[in-house]
Amino acid sequence: MGRILVLGAGVVGMTSAYGLAKKGHKVCVIDAAPGPAEAGASFGNGAQLSYFYTDAMASPSLAANIPKYILGLDPAFRVRMTISPAFMAWGLRFLANATQKAFERNTSDILKLALQSRLGIAELSEKIKFDYSQTGKITLFSSRESLMKAQRLSELKNRYGAGQVVLTRDQALEKEPALAHYGHSFEGAIWSPHDEAGDSSLFCKNLRVLLERDYGVRFLFNTKVRRIQTRANELVAIAAESEEIQCTRAVISLGAWTAPIARTAGISLPIWPVQGYSLTTPALASAPVASITDTARKMVFCRVGDRLRIAGLADIGPIDGKFREDRFRTLLTTARGIFPKAGDYDGEVHPWTGLRPVTPDSKPIVGCTKVKGLYLNCGHGSLGWTLSIATASKLAELVGASAAQS
Numbered sequence: 001m002g003r004i005l006v007l008g009a010g011v012v013g014m015t016s017a018y019g020l021a022k023k024g025h026k027v028c029v030i031d032a033a034p035g036p037a038e039a040g041a042s043f044g045n046g047a048q049l050s051y052f053y054t055d056a057m058a059s060p061s062l063a064a065n066i067p068k069y070i071l072g073l074d075p076a077f078r079v080r081m082t083i084s085p086a087f088m089a090w091g092l093r094f095l096a097n098a099t100q101k102a103f104e105r106n107t108s109d110i111l112k113l114a115l116q117s118r119l120g121i122a123e124l125s126e127k128i129k130f131d132y133s134q135t136g137k138i139t140l141f142s143s144r145e146s147l148m149k150a151q152r153l154s155e156l157k158n159r160y161g162a163g164q165v166v167l168t169r170d171q172a173l174e175k176e177p178a179l180a181h182y183g184h185s186f187e188g189a190i191w192s193p194h195d196e197a198g199d200s201s202l203f204c205k206n207l208r209v210l211l212e213r214d215y216g217v218r219f220l221f222n223t224k225v226r227r228i229q230t231r232a233n234e235l236v237a238i239a240a241e242s243e244e245i246q247c248t249r250a251v252i253s254l255g256a257w258t259a260p261i262a263r264t265a266g267i268s269l270p271i272w273p274v275q276g277y278s279l280t281t282p283a284l285a286s287a288p289v290a291s292i293t294d295t296a297r298k299m300v301f302c303r304v305g306d307r308l309r310i311a312g313l314a315d316i317g318p319i320d321g322k323f324r325e326d327r328f329r330t331l332l333t334t335a336r337g338i339f340p341k342a343g344d345y346d347g348e349v350h351p352w353t354g355l356r357p358v359t360p361d362s363k364p365i366v367g368c369t370k371v372k373g374l375y376l377n378c379g380h381g382s383l384g385w386t387l388s389i390a391t392a393s394k395l396a397e398l399v400g401a402s403a404a405q406s
């Protein structure tokens with residue numbers, strides 16, 4: 001068997017390469033950027049290994065708030081309508097997943113995947129460094145109603161070992177003294193002891209070293225894929241900007257850019273980019289130690305080494321991925337309001353934007369395609385790093401099984 005090309009060196013492509021190489025495959029990873037996790041969502045994301053906060057994006061409360069999002073009345077969430085047929089089709093499927101039943105099913109399916117990843121991440125943390133921390137997560141709720149709803153979901157998650165507990169305001173303050181500097185009021189919180197954090201960009205960079213050194217994985221950077229060449233429904237080559245790379249097996253892990261490239265092979269995928277923003281600033285003494293999720297403002301605060309990463313905002317619509325100053329300002333102003341003393345907001349602030357590759361049910365797509373030799377590992381939405389190790393091993397099993405058949 002020849003080598004397998006992995007298209008994309010974001011966290012999903014890098015872990016795909018790891019999963020495949022561990023099974024003895026010869027692997028080559030291709031990316032348009034000069035290095036791993038440089039140009040996509042894996043660079044500046046929320047830094048969460050959120051094994052137990054796996055809530056699907058489509059939910060009854062999101063659906064109820066869509067008019068508000070369209071009218072621009074929620075700073076954290078924006079929906080801009082477009083008449084694109086692909087967007088309409090994705091949107092209808094997304095809405096079909098916004099029932100309570102579908103939301104709970106999707107959330108627990110994602111949770112099961114996340115739990116498979118958890119062991120793999122812990123194992124990798126002994127081999128590579130990535131500012132890994134196991135400080136747990138506190139999720140804050142501003143109203144009694146939202147806390148009660150979350151408590152119900154928490155009971156479901158606890159069946160899988162989440163160990164989550166509801167905290168009163170005072171108990172939350174005791175667990176995380178930095179909440180004394182919280183700029184709003186909150187009704188209560190949920191403590192999730194097993195959630196973790198780290199730097200997914202550093203994870204990818206150091207995983208590259210491991211892959212090259214221990215598994216002989218090769219990398220072709222600065223190589224932009226244009227299309228996938230097939231003959232009689234079999235993969236024959238990957239056409240890049242300046243060369244054609246012959247191959248019989250490849251995996252598409254191009255994050256938010258997956259759908260247009262898959263389309264060149266006649267494969268249509270329900271993945272829509274949902275844009276988010278983050279900022280990274282030195283963590284000051286009053287920064288929280290545990291990760292904090294502010295559900296009312298849909299924002300996450302997390303220490304990554306000696307820095308503080310703050311991420312949030314979800315813009316759905318005709319998105320080009322460009323950095324929008326006004327949206328970044330919204331993130332910065334909201335962050336300042338939540339934890340005024342946590343970061344050096346007037347000094348060193350590194351802004352970033354990225355695209356979450358979101359499927360209607362928030363579940364990643366891992367599988368074979370109608371093109372022989374072409375596989376998918378994509379559509380990881382808001383939890384790509386958290387789910388990456390699980391989907392990589394699923395992919396490696398699948399590739400192994402189809403190799404055994406042919």
Ligand SMILES: Cc1cc2nc3c(=O)[nH]c(=O)nc-3n(C[C@H](O)[C@H](O)[C@H](O)COP(=O)(O)OP(=O)(O)OC[C@H]3O[C@@H](n4cnc5c(N)ncnc54)[C@H](O)[C@@H]3O)c2cc1C
Nearest residue numbers: 010011012032040041042046048225255276383384385386
């Ligand atoms: C604001 C925000 C916060 C988030 N927070 C978290 C979090 O806390 N925890 C978590 O688990 N997940 C989080 N996510 C989601 C997570 O970042 C993504 O799900 C994950 O990074 C997707 O990884 P990927 O490898 O599929 O895509 P990407 O990381 O986007 O990688 C795609 C790669 O494809 C390459 N590429 C694109 N087009 C081409 C081409 N034509 N040819 C060659 N290469 C190409 C790009 O250069 C890039 O390297 C967040 C996302 C955002 C936006």
